[in-house]
Amino acid sequence: MGHPAQPASDVYSLGCVLYELLTGRPPFPGTAAVAVVKQHIGAAPIPPTSCVRRSRTRSPTTCCACWPRPGTAPHR
Numbered sequence: 001m002g003h004p005a006q007p008a009s010d011v012y013s014l015g016c017v018l019y020e021l022l023t024g025r026p027p028f029p030g031t032a033a034v035a036v037v038k039q040h041i042g043a044a045p046i047p048p049t050s051c052v053r054r055s056r057t058r059s060p061t062t063c064c065a066c067w068p069r070p071g072t073a074p075h076r
Contacts, residue, residue: 015066023051 019027027045030036039045 011066018066019045019048022048025051 016027026036028036028039028043030039
């Protein structure tokens, strides 16, 4: 936050879009924008495999690979 957007931002956004396409819900639900931003910064989403009954592809794990773990450096 507070830095110019980089390619890692696109990868992260792609992971969020894939998550919602696979599960039918956003990775970080909430009604207040501040609460959602806090989740993006410091929380991990519920694994998509917990939200999707069965998947024939590796997509659930692929979308999680788009997000850096809290406290780690973003993708480069």
